[in-house]
Amino acid sequence: xxxxxxxxxxxxxxxxxxxxxxxxxxxxxxxxxxxxxxxxxxxxxxxxxxxxxxxxxxxxxxxxxxxxxxxxxxxxxxxxxxxxxxxxxx
Numbered sequence: 001x002x003x004x005x006x007x008x009x010x011x012x013x014x015x016x017x018x019x020x021x022x023x024x025x026x027x028x029x030x031x032x033x034x035x036x037x038x039x040x041x042x043x044x045x046x047x048x049x050x051x052x053x054x055x056x057x058x059x060x061x062x063x064x065x066x067x068x069x070x071x072x073x074x075x076x077x078x079x080x081x082x083x084x085x086x087x088x089x090x
Contacts, residue, residue, distance in 0.1 A: 006033070034047075
């Protein structure tokens with residue numbers, strides 16, 4: 001079983017490093033905290049707001065590319081089925 005949780009922290013209690021860019025997130029600064037399991041291993045990550053916005057944007061763009069590839073694949077499969085049906089009808 002796996003899980004994933006994200007939480008926006010209003011103010012860090014201590015100085016910590018951003019897990020994306022390795023810059024310091026100073027105490028009192030907002031950041032995004034994530035925790036979960038992956039392949040049975042626990043992980044926790046903290047991102048500064050700038051990096052988290054970049055990470056979200058990169059994930060959104062990748063999701064759009066994945067959907068576009070899926071639509072393209074479905075269209076090719078539909079054309080193949082039409083051609084196959086036309087060839088079998090002859």
